[in-house]
Amino acid sequence: MKLAITRAGLIRAGVFFLILILVPVVGGPGWLLNTLIFTIMYAALSSSWNLLGGYAGYPSLGHVAFFGIGAYATAIIFTGSVYGGYAPFFVLPLIGIAVALFSIPIGWVSMRTRADVFAIVTITLLFITQTLAFNLKNFTGGAQGKSVAPAPFDVSTYDWPFYYAMLILLAIAMGISLYFRRSKIGLSLATVRADEDKAHGVGVRVTAVKLIAFAVSAGLVAMVGGVWAYYVGFIYPQFAVDPLITIGMVLMAFLGGRGTLWGPVLGAFILVPAQEYFAQAFGASELYLLAYAAVFLVIMLFLPRxxxxxxxxxxxxxxxxxxxxxxxxxxxxxxxxxxxxxxxxx
Amino acid sequence: MSENLLEIDHLTKRFGGVTAVDECSFTVQKGTITALIGPNGSGKTTAFNMITGYLKADSGEIRFNGETIARPRPADLYRRGLSRTFQQARIFPELTVEENLVVAAGYSWRQLFGRRVSEIDRERAKKMLGEFRLEAMAQLPSADLSYGQRKLLEFAAVLMSDPTLVLLDEPTAGVNPVMIDAMEQHIRQRHAAGVTFLIVEHDMQLVMRLCDPVIVLDHGAPIAFGSPDLIQKDTRVLEAYLGS
Structure with a gap:
């Protein structure tokens, strides 16, 4: 594993982010920025998921629960009647920290199970959260949905704040990913992933590092959910806590490479545009789900890592x-x- | 007068109808290389697993360094100075050889947030790798090591925390003769430096020249205890191994 920050690595990251920073300024077709917002959103989600699913080897299928919690937190704080402005972006760190803390007991309980059992337990978390979103009508509006304050941005640059917010979250997620790799947190997580029992046997602080990974991962995902809610403006339980978002972030990490820095980003930049294209080509049907299944099969068969x-x-x-x-x-x-x-x- | 480092008192473990370890009591005295031998299925590894917290005992008590260990947990025991190796060498194949040592060396909460491998870590690992003649491989993924080298690495790793008692589960099983000699030398060196050993081993020649005393288990309980010479003459031991 190459861990030193090399010049090549710096240049790669620099070019990648520089291009993305310049895209809105340079301009392009109208759909480009919108597609990129979702691509970067998934890159950030997948990178965050990777902190737990990749480095610790705990494949959570319930991470969209935290995404939904972040989205509803933003929606509830900035309900439709209140003027939003940039405030929802500044509240994001608080939402992230709150959700991270909130996730610790959940992580503590769920990570007493492993592998496939853990995956199933986290799916349960997803459905519990979705059910709560449907039923806590006073807070979430239930199936009627909940509106977020309308963003008062200029039409010509309306997407920009959301775009840059997502980009910053991606940079933070990748920064933490890099930090994990270069610190003893990542070293400890690697032992957990390889052989958790043996890790206990050489005194690794297994529970602590697992909870750190879980909480940081959940908090980041919640922040992305917050930006998403503000961007789409109106959220419903079935879209804010959508199993497809979970599947998306997991699939992208699997495609690009779990436990790597760039893998989840690469996966997102392949799958999201492909998905948009297929949605165009096949109309608004859900046929692209078949493509998802096919992609997953191909990965498992030919590129298991x-x-x-x-x-x-x-x-x-x-x-x-x-x-x-x-x-x-x-x-x-x-x-x-x-x-x-x-x-x-x- | 030597003191007891490890005391096992009426330890019992049943798997369904099988009693793997049955009211087993023995002690390991400080400064010894104690062997735990017995025919296959006599409960040696099960006893090891209970002592190191990998398996919960049905009943019985374990005392280490004079303290009763109420709920033995591997990480906790490791930090107290009781470490072990496994029959099938268990290392972390994705980590480099050096990282395998660093992670086993123990670290504070503050260091957890610090560098993956600091200069101090590197120095400590280098010293150990030098002792085990693995320096040249420090930066290799440990998956590249041969089986014998993995056993050495696992042994070296558990020594990183300066343990007082090391439990070795068949340190030479499946290892070539040159490596067996190397392993023996390392055990002797560390023993000379003050580490106590409890060793499960099937290579009787090695046991007889390295260990004293020897504890013989059969059907989950000790049937003999003493110096290698005594054990070799003990009729119960011969019966247990050869059948009467």
Whole structure:
């Protein structure tokens, strides 16, 4: 695992964010910004999910519950009658922290289970939250939905604040992802993912790091939900706590590569535009769900670890065999282990 | 007068109708390399799992360093200085060799938020890797190690926390003869440095030249205890191994 911040890594991140920062300024077709907002939203969601599902190996299928809680928190604080302005963006950190704290007991209970049982427990969390959203009518408006304060932005640049808010959340999620990898939190999470019982046996603070990952992940997802609610303006339980959002963020991380920095981002930038395209091509039907299933099958069959890890694995093997060939032709001692050549590219 | 580092008192574990460990009592004295031997299925590993908190005992008591361990938990015991290895070497294959050592070295809450591998971590790991002749592999993914090397790495890792008692579960099983010698040397070195060992092992030659005393388990309870010479002459032990 390559962990030092390299120049190549800095340049990659710099170019990526610079392009995204410039897109609204440069302009383009009307649909571009809207599509990008959802792409970046999913990149942020998937990166946040990855903190838990990727690094800790706890594949939550209920993360959209926190997304919905964040969305409703924004909607409830800034109901339709109140003038919103930029205030909903500034309240986001508070929502994030509150949801993170709120998620700790949930994480503590649910992470007493593992793997598939954990996935099922978190699905339950999703449906409990959705049911609450339908039934706590005084707060959520139930099935009638709840409106958020109309955003008073100029029509020509209406999308900009939402776009940049999502972009900042993506940067934060990726920043935390990078921090996890470079700190003992990430090291400890890697042991949890590999062999949790053994991790206990060498004194790793297993419960603590799992809860940190869970809470940070949940809080970030809630903040994204808050921006989303303000952007769409009117939220309903079935859309704010939509299983498809959960599936989306999980699928994107799987596609790009779980437990990597760029994997979830790559997954989002492939799947969201593809989904928009198919929605256009097939009309507003839900046929794109079939494509989701197909994508998932293909990943599981051919790229079980996701695109990035598979590519780096292939590169590594090629380099190792090239080094091996070089050694053979140089007729060097065949026993040496190619320490310097074998470097993970992740 | 040597003191008891570990005391096992009437430890019992049943799996359904099978009593794997049956009212088992023994002690491990400080400064010894104690062997725990017995035929397959005599309850050695089950006893290990209970002592290290991986398995809950049905009844009985465990005392470590004079303190009764009411609810043995692996992480807790590890921090108190009781560590173990597994029969099938368990390392973290995705981590590098160095990281395997660093994560087992223990760290404070503050360090948890600090660098993944700090300079101090690196120095400590380097020292241990030097002792185990694994320096050249420090930065390799530990998945690349051979089985024997994995066993060495697991052993080296549990030593990082400066334990007082190390439980080794078949340290030389499935390992080539050169590696067995290496393992023996490492155990002796660490023993000389003051670490107490409790070892489950099937290689009787190794047990007889390395360990003293030897505890023999059969059907989940000790049937003999003493120096290797005594054990070898004990008729009950011969019966247990060979059948009467």
């Amino acid at each position: 996701g695109i990035l890890p598979s590519i780096s694995e292939r590169l590594k093997r090629r380099r190792a065999s090239a080094a091996g060939a070089a050694r053979d032709s140089a007729n060097a001692a065949p026993t040496a282990i190619p320490t310097s050549e074998v470097k993970a590219v992740r």
